[in-house]
Structure formats: C-alpha cells, structure tokens
Amino acid sequence: MFERTRRLCFTFLLAVSVPFMADVGLGQRVTPSVHTLKNGMKFLFVPRKGDPNVSCGWIAKVGSVNERPGVTGVAHLFEHMMFKGTHAIGTSNIQQDLKIIQRLDVLRSEIRQQEESLLEKHRRGVINNPKDPTSRSEQHKKLLTEFNALLEQQRELIIKDEFSRLYRNAGGSGMNAGTSWDYTIYFVNVPANKIELWFWMESDRLANPVFREFYSERDVVYEERRMRVDSTPTGKLDEQFNAMFWQSSPYSWPVIGWPSDLEGITRKEALDFFSVHYAPNNLTAVLVGDFDPKHAKIFAERYFGRLKRGPRRPEPIRTREINQLAERRLAGYAETVPTVKVRYHTVADAHVDEPVLIVLAGILNGRTGRLYKSLVLDQEIATNAGAGVSGLKFDGYFSLIGVAAKGHKPREVEEALYAEIEGIKQTLVDARELQKVKNQQLAGDFRRLRSKSSLMMQLLVYDAMGSWQNINKFSDRIQAVTRSDIQRIAKKYFHPSNRTVAIYHSQLDRIDPSPTKQGVAR
Amino acid sequence: MKQIQIDRRRWLQMATSGALALGSAGGTDKSIPVHPNQLKFGQLDFNPPEPSEYRHELPHGAVAYLVEDHQLPLVRLGVTVRTGGYLNSDEDLGLASMTGTLIRSGGTKSMSASKFDEEAAFLATEIHSHIGATSAYAGIDCLKQNLEPSLVMFFDMLRNPAFNSERLALAQRHQLQNMQRRNDRTSVIENREFQRLLRGDSHFSSKLATEKSITSITAHKMSRFHAQYYHPSSLVFAVSGDFDTKEILVRLKNSLREGWSANRPDVSTVPKPKHQPTPCLAMVNKTGVNQSRVSIGHLGIQRNNPDHIAVMVMNSILGGGGFTSRITGRVRSDEGLAYSARSSFRAGVYYPGVFRASFQSKNGSCAQATAIVLEEIERICNEKVSQKELDTAKNYLVEIFPRFFATASIVAGTFADDEYTRREKDYWKQYRNRVAALTADDLLKAAQQHLHPSEIVILAVGNVNEILRGNPDRPQYKFENFAKNTDIRHIPLPDPLTMEYPKG
Incomplete structure (x- = not known):
C-alpha cells in the first residue's frame, strides 16, 4: 500500500490492455452519468x-511530461505532498504551523546556497564529496542546526x-496515488x-493544501x-535507454526525476506547479460502486464547487520528438539475464494506427504468439520473448524484448x-491467428470490468488521455482490424532507422573480450 | 440460485433515509463541516455470506463452493489440490513445482502440448496450473459461452497430463537460467537469508532446488508425483461467475465419478520446523547498491492461537497499518529515511509464522532506522497504545470487513481456502466482535507475550562497508552496536546453482 508510484504499471495498462466492450451481440457499454461543475471539473458516476x-x-x-529541466520529478514529488494535510487536517495550530513553514523555506534556500558553493568546489575538483559534513562552512552548520531545531518545533504541532x-x-482502503x-x-x-x-x-x-x-x-x-532505479539490477540502464530513445521529447526524463533535481526542488516550485495543473478545469473524478448518483451530484456541487477555475489553461506540450534519422544502440552490463530490448517510434494514444499495433502485438505475444513459438520453442535461442504497445498522450512506441x-x-x-517482424511485412497473417487475438481482446474486455476499482481507474486514465468515451470505442476498433492493416502498419513503422536497441549482457559474461563490449561505461 | 448481494438491500434502505437528511442540508459552502469528524453517516449493515449455502459435496470426497454472479458473461473455476513442495525429498527439490508447471504446459494424453495451447488461446480461456509449498492450484477463466469446451480441456489436463519431454527440457532450461540470477536482487537475497536464519537449513521452507535436482527431473517422476496426489478426495473447487449451480454440479459430478483411482491418496501432514533461531546481527555484502534492505524479527504464532487477532491489531499499530503505524510514521514521514518501512506478523497455518519489521534505506542511514524500529518494538511492549491508535486499528478492520467478500470470486476462493486449511468454523462470524472487544490492555499483553526483543535477528543486505560507516551527520548511530556482545555474522553469497555457501 506504500507503492505510491506505479509508473510502469500504468504505462503497461495503456500498453497492453486497452479496453473495451465489443458490440458482438453483447451490447454492454460503460454509460456513466456525467456531471460537469461550473468551474470545469468533470464527474463520472457509475452505480454498480x-x-x-x-x-x-x-x-x-x-x-x-509537463515538467522542465531543473524540476524533473516535481509532478511525482507533488503527488506525495498531497498526503501531508491541509489547514484543517494535520496540525493543531495552523497559524503557527504556517509561520514555521515559511521560516523553514527561508532557511532551506540559504542552505541551498551553501550547498551550491560546495557543488561548485566539487565541479572544480577542490573537494571530492560535496556531501561531506567536514567541508561545510560555519554558517552552513549554523543554518542546519537552526533548521533541525525548527523541525522539532513543528513536530509538536503536527497531527501525524x-x-x-x-480514511x-x-x-477507507487501498488509498494510494x-x-x-x-x-x-x-x-x-x-x-x-x-x-x-x-x-x-x-x-x-x-x-486548502499545506x-x-x-x-x-x-x-x-x-x-x-x-x-526502484539505483539499487535494482537494470534500473539505471532502463532509465538511460529511455533517455536515449527520446531525444527532444520531455518523455526522455524519468517520472521519478533526475537525482540532482530531487535534491534541489523547492516548495515554491511545487506550489507553482499546483496552481496551474491542479485547477478544477484540469481534473476529472470517477465513482464506481454502490451509491446513488443523485446524492453524489449534490456532494460534488457542494464540496468541489468551491474550487476556483485556474488562472490560465495549462500550456500544451510544445516540444515534440525530433524525427529519428539513424538507429541508436546501447550496450551495457547488468546482473540480469542477457536481454535485448528494441523500441520503434510509433503513435500517440488513440491514434487510428494504435488498434492495429495492439493486434500486431497480440499476434506476436503469448504462449501461442509468433515470438514464443519461433524463438523459444522452435529455434531454442531464447527463454522468453514479447512485444508491447505504449501509447502516451503526445507520442508512443512499440517495443520488442527477448531473453537469450x-x-x-x-x-x-x-x-x-x-x-x-519481416515475416509480418512479407506475408499476410493467418485469418485464424487474427481471430484468436480478437477473441482474446473480447474476453479481456469483460475481464477488465470485473473490478470496480479497475473500472474507476480506466475511466480516469481514458479521460486524462483524451476522453472517457474512447473506452466504448476501442473494442470496435480492435475488431475492425484486418490482415492487410497489420501488414501495412508493419511496413510503415518497422525500419532500422526508426529504432533504438538496448543489449544487456549478464554481469557474469563480462570477462568475454568480444569487441562489442569495448568502452562500455557502467 | 444464490447471489452475494443479499445484504445489499438492507443497506439501500439506510441510504434512502440518509438522502432525506442530505436534501435538507442545502448546497452552500456553509454546509461543509470544518472537520470530517463532524460528518454523520448512515448505518451500514453487512452480514457475511454463509459458507454452508454454497458448499456442495462431490463424488469421492471432493468439495465445491459455487457462487453465482451474472453481471458479466465469465466463469472462473479453480481447484485446490492437497499436495505441495513440502512432499519432495532432498534429491527431488523442485519436482513438485516443475510438475505444476508441466501439468499446464506439457499437453495431455489425447492432445499435444502445442494443440492444447492453441485451443485454449483461440477460446480465450486462461488455463492455469501451479504447485506451491503447501498446496496446488489449477483453474480456468473463460467466457460463459466457452465453458463446456474449457471444462473438457481442464479435466483432461487435471487427469491425463502428458509431461511432454521437450516442454520439460524447456522448463528446465528456463529455471536454470533464473536460478543463475539468485544473487542479483537484494530483495531476493534478503528473503532467502532471513528465511534461513529463522527456519534453519533443514526445513522444507528454506530449501531450494539445485542444478542437480532440477536436471534429475524426468517425465516419469512427474507422472508419479501427479498420480500420487491428484485425486478427487484431494480437491476443493471454487467456482464463481455466470453459470447455473444445478448444471455445473451435474457437470462436476460426471467428471469426478469415473476414471479415477479407487485409492485415496495418503498425504502426510506439513512438517513443523524444529530450528530455534539464534539472536544475531547478520550481514550480506552486495556492492554496487546505494540502498540496503534490513529485516528485523523472530518466530511468531500459529493461526489457531487465541491471541491471533490481538496480535494482528497490535502489529497494525506497530508497523502494519500503513501511514498510521508507528514504524512508518517515524522512519518514513518523520525522518525521510525510507520509502517503505513496515512490520508484519504472519500467523502460520501449519506452524508458527514470523514477525518481521523491514525497511530499505540508503546504506549510511540503516543504523538510525534500525535503532528506531528496535525502539518502537520495545515501546509497544512497555506502554499501552493510545486510545486513538486503538480506535483506528479496530475501526479499520471492522469497517473493511465487507471487502473480504467483495466479489463472487473472492467469496468462493475464501471458502475453498478455509476448507482446505480447516479454519475454525465461526471465524468470520466472530471476527468483528473479536476485534471490537479488544482493549489497550489486551494489546499490551499480546505484545509482551508475542514480541521478544531479546530474540531478535537482524539482517542487512547491502553495501556492508557503507552501512558500518554510517551517516557522518548522525554519528550516535552505529550499526555494529546491534550485534550486542557477539560478532557480526557475515553471510557469503552461495553458488546459485548448488546452493553451497563458501566456507569462512
């Protein structure tokens, strides 16, 4: 229940399990009652x-994606701050508390200046470790002492x-973000x-957040x-692979943020982020379960109606990914199975080509998918292989993975x-093979409706990515995919110059002096 | 036909009366109370479903729990089989688990492995088989319209698995490759070594398959293992979804009546560990990580212990209750030393479980976080918990109770599991009363009786030098001090394929 950041999980959700209900004689669709407040906040109610x-x-x-260099990770850090209370929650004396917070910010910015001068010394090679307490000035030490004393004082007021x-x-259960x-x-x-x-x-x-x-x-x-990153076998390489795949796009930095930024983000920066992006006109809420939408609507008006519409619309993402001109490769060593990962630039979520890419991934995936049958069962060169589609809001990619x-x-x-992949380009897929994937998508559409919380999240994510109504369109789009669509799309996206490749050699194999391993930095 | 929403109606009436109050409250800002403690909620009555209403006896002693739910055209059918890895001899470590895998992947006597896979995939039926340490599971998850062909395949798999030799070779290669990676992840090392420290090396729960035991597995051995345990008398079914109870009963009875051996398997009971752990400070060195994992704990209690619920509530205050618990509050939110810091007190089904507090922290701050955890363990043994803490822990367990029966699938699964593990009959009926009756004195007693600060085993996996160096800003915390009067026990990494540990 502590897993507050499920980035991978969420990208996966969009990647492989894009919903929903097909029409095929079943006619079930998600039909929430929709209520939009004057301030722009949207509510979807699904009684069940x-x-x-x-x-x-x-x-x-x-x-x-809405961050900029210097504050990478602020969206996620902000998410954590939303659990820290409000004027009414979390303190026994809000006036005193706010005073302390203000003073802490002042001290922290002075400490930051001290840290920056240490970083500068480190940059010039005067000191080895900018975090070594013995390098700190007297003023720096004094500031830290005062800061810690003030924290103790604040702790007296905090209602933990x-x-x-x-909740x-x-x-209240399963509370998370x-x-x-x-x-x-x-x-x-x-x-x-x-x-x-x-x-x-x-x-x-x-x-009223504090x-x-x-x-x-x-x-x-x-x-x-x-x-998640530093102390897992492939965390750091995965992060660098992603940073290499995106050249100009803000998707290149990790959701959790670069280490230097995590150490420097200020409370002021988090607040600025809040005022633009957490205005009600940028929010959607969903309730699924045993309740009456009539009551929920009254509550929505009463409680969320008090939020003020944002001063301006959040700016659209301006920087798009630059066209890739040549293949890019990364080779590294990790304590893991020998792995190859390939990514091709494709399309954003809800693009007309996306259902075709999803069906194509279905053709490749699973026990009876082409990759497993060919690489694992027939050729016996791999122990695992798979494909995936990641449709992000402003861009997307198709990935392949294999374990030697x-x-x-x-x-x-x-x-x-x-x-x-060449096989798919050369010859139309088998009709039964395509039908198999469509059958699985159809069953998956129902399976994903089993859990109320999963339906709640899917509606939210659909709405954030574009519109919740896409939830009802997707299955038809999947069922409409033809054999020639798949061939056409494979030819469109799967070119060597459109791909980025990562090879992870097992740490154990490192003594092997093959030339491809020269000059690889760890 | 039994549905699980029987108790819902009662609640809907309550909700309606609540709505009247709501209407008169109006819709202005003034109607918002200044603190949520002032909100008033309607009563919510919930009675747990009664197992006997869903329980059916099948031929040869098999049992089924059938819970209909017609919201979606899906059926889930699973069966728990009385067997497990604990039955493997030392030479055959990994045999049970491999058998579980091959029952699914190795085809049947009438259908080749690849044909089986293709059929299941085309029907969009998920078919599973797995053998764990103390139970096995097999099941299907299918569209209602495909139930019959899926059942045919399922029972064919359950009764006549073929253990195809190529699929066995593939599974062996796969497993050997995974075994090779046994020393990669600090989390894997931590779990393995903590288990060994608490259970010793001779109990099945800490024994791991080796290259030798895996390569010695044959189709014949698996077939023998399967024949020995897969029998109707060992089966507990859990079925949920869009089916008709009468129809499925006929169907299950037909599949179980004939074609099975007349002899009921004689399954030996799960052995209890004999090892008495030695309190110690143990460390495993793993360079190249900037965060270490620390586990702190000792042996716990069995599920049938009368203090079981008191211990559970006590632990939720200590470290099992998320952000409202003490360890999390101090290690994570006060000090920012860890993302995850918690404790669990698992009550074992067959033998005493384990009490374990754990966190992950940058190497240098492990000493400080460990000191906090030890302090909190001491404190809950010495002082009564506050009324606020007691209320939160109890209210939570009482209020989330309906969630234990949230879906037909959960209901069927819970009852099947209770039958398999022979849980006391009135457990769920009494659950909320037993929680509600607990006092701060009860929890203090439970803590004093079941937490043993003097028996604690501490294990750290990470960069040993950096852990011992500590944090220069907090020189008062020294990791080696936790060793008390003994030496730090340095545990080397084993050869991942033989599981032999280097001497010295």
Missing part, C-alpha cells in the same frame, strides 16, 4: 451493484498522518455509507528512487526478432 463499497478517484491531467488516519478510521508521464491519479475505496467523507477529504486537499514536511518527503522520494537462452547471444535473439 456488489459489495457495499465505492471506488473513488480523481485524476489531474499532468505528469512528468491525520489524512490517512481519517482508515472510516474503513500514482504519477505517470501524462497524468497523476489519486484513489481510495470507501464504505458505501461514507462517500461524503471522500468528497470532504479530496476537495479539502485541493482547496505542504508540510516537504524536505523530509523529498528524502522519501529519493529513497524511492534508490529502491544459455549459449546464445542477445544479438542472435535480436536478429530473430527482426525476422519475425
């Missing part, structure tokens, strides 16, 4: 029988994690008799980065992956 519980969530149409406690006391490249999502399940609590809590943290414990939370996020079997090189697997 089942246990006496309601899955509630809202989404801000903002993610790391009151936000979480209020927990009321039986996640940040992706394109959106930030906040959700919880509440007992059916307590939806008003959700309206109170969520509107309060949008109306970002207390900002600097210790920044440390928490840095620990999150260490856990013992005695085989990732390079062989790479060639075999390309051979399968």
